[in-house]
Amino acid sequence: MQYSEALAYLYDRLPVFHRIGARAIKPGLDNIEKLCAALGQPHTRFKAIHVAGTNGKGSTSHMLAAIYQTAGYTVGLYTSPHLKSFTERIRLNGHPIPEEDVAQFVTRYQNLIEEVNPSFFEVTVAMTFEYFARQAVDIAVIEVGLGGRLDSTNIIKPVLSVITNIGWDHMDLLGDTLGQIAFEKAGIIKAQVPVVIGEKHSETEAVFRSKAEQEQAAVYFAQERYDITDQGIQAGKRQIQVLERSTYGQPMRFELDLLGHYQLHNLPAVLQSVSLLQHTFPVTDEQLQTALGSVTRLTGLKGRWQVLRQHPYVVADTAHNKPGIQSLLEMIQGIPHRQLHLVIGFVQDKDIESVLALLPKTAKYYLCQAHTPRALSADDLYQKATGAALQGQVFPDVNDALAAAVAAASAEDLIIVTGSTYVVAELQDL
Template sequence: MTMKYPEAIDYLYSRLPMFTRDGATAFKKDLTNTLALCSALGNPHNHFKSVHIAGTNGKGSTSHMLAAILQVAGYRTGLYTSPHLIDFRERIRVDGRMIPKRAVSHFVASNQPLIESIQPSFFEVTVAMAYSYFEKQEVDIAIVETGLGGRLDSTNIIMPLLSVITNIGYDHTNMLGNTLQEIATEKAGIIKPGIPVVIGEWQLEVSGIFERIAAENRSKLVYASQWWEVESAGKDADYQYLAATRRNAVSGNSYALDLKGSYQAKNLPAVLCAVEELRTMGFTIKDGHIRQALAQVLPLTGLMGRWQTLSSEPLVICDTGHNADGWREVLANISATPHHALHMVIGVMRDKDLAMMLPLLPRDARYYFCQVAMPRALPAQELQASATSFGLEGTAFTNVDEALRAAKQHAGVDDLIFIGGSTFIVGELLAGFTH
């Protein structure tokens, strides 16, 4: 059977349960379907090396930075991330290049009977497609980002060389648990017997959980934040500069990052520790490779939506941060960005905890509430009503384009327009900018 790319994408989107569209009902709480799919495909995940990355915030940036470093070091590198912002193929890359359309359509067409028999979710099929593609492309190593959680995440059938968990915060509590300890237990599910694990941030509330599970698995555990101290060394139009000093070292290294969000200072220690672990396994990664890669993560891996500047006069910036911790980092970046008045174009999903998020937002900003066209999206009018109860004043719009147009009409040349609150708001925005 042959199938054109638009048909394949339509099949994936319309035929399969999809978390980004349907929410918790599409989340399969076991690995049965993924294991069955991959078994029928010859277990492709057993035929390439990998690094597995989980965490509440920063796992996408960490994945892209690590992939960029391995690419510059000369390794054929697979990268699996989710969700995508504009193009489905963003999820599956080799050396920064998206999976070809013909590879997507061929996979769907040739495996449609298998998919129909197993009845997997959209994410389960996407994981199987990525693993199959990485095997066919004979990658030297694949960086695999979890979708949601860790223990029961579809990606968690791999036996990686290294596990990385960036941090733990409140997000998807309806599926992962209502306490940091419950969420940490789910994320720690990617820790495998005898496989070293790097934890990006030491957090008092959850450190005992990681230490217990690592000990049970006899896995070496490293807290990156205890090994590396990273400080801002300034920024310019093209880069932010970070100074990283290893514990007990007399001097450190300076890195220019084309990822400009200040929160990358929290992600960098995990990246550096991951590189150190890979070096002990025989990977040749020089300090020059790291510097070169971090200065060009965006062109190397195609990362978008992380404190991304879209235009100036007025300054327009978007960011995919969407939970309480993500918002704290976004607001720190806003505070550090010179501007006169602040205009906030925001939309959220129904499953977000507004009572935790809205009190964080500045009351002196002008708000433009919007939504994307998917069932999970919270209607803009409902978001506006909730925001008003927290003293946030603004207007509701049917989509992000209308909201941004209104913000631009009201903004002066020295103002800042920020767009965010949801990965999907940013995705819809960027799709408009690229077409």
């Protein structure tokens, strides 16, 4: 079986979340346990950091991977979904899994796949574990797909668990209160495995403390340890000053190549994680600074405040829920511009109305849709946007929408492409 045939088999044979949404999910760990048992329990043969959260878990995972790569370790990185190629999901020292390995895995285990009848995501996770075990990684950074407690990745027992934050997303699956959502994410906390919580909130703190106490796991709220000062963007990198509250010694200074303002919320969890693992995976201050300034180069991360051109200033960002859009709007306020243009599209199962209510009415809107069955049609989005007093035009494709925005913009304008990972993924020049 060739790579293209293997991929077609996986997409055609198995339920895929990014195509059909919640119907693709098979809650529970039974299928992944069956797959991993047949594969020889590969998830037990490497050390891992497990990363969950409503927003920021992808960026946090990439930052951690970049840090340990720079420190000389062999690092596996698993994230989802991908933007351009399926192989992006599974990386070894920043390099995507070879297409031949994907094809060989599907060919070798086709009978097993048909016997277990897993989801697309479950097969992907099993493939990841088998690849990382075979490559004898020193450390793997594993991003949760959705939630935590019932996510297929939760079969691992990591050396560290990380929960970046809790916000409103996937309420149909995770619950309609922050406490319920936190309960699902807290499911990754394991017995006697320390857990880092990136952001502290009154509605969720008790949930994490209760689960950690139950599991006899030490819990660390990273926001309490570090004072973060944003010093703006200079020479194409965000300048950050970090002061550790327990010492109040000399501040640390970092230049982040991930420019989004929301990275200030992710950084404390990253620093806390590195500190906790220092005895097992030592990292020098110089390696830490080098890595955080080169995350995109080291790991291939795209779509997080990714600058596509300068005049007009065009940015792609995968913000796709209310907390993510709020952070994006904060970033926009700090960027000098004459007119704001928003190229935007969503999937159907988001709380579209609450997101549209956040958006500035003075912006010009270019409404589009991704080419996936989950996408909200551009015509439906137009109706919802009009109801929210937002003025815009409809385009069948994100590239057409962006071209129209660039044509209409002056050199001093700001254009943002956002609303859905799948919309950003279809940009030709990403």
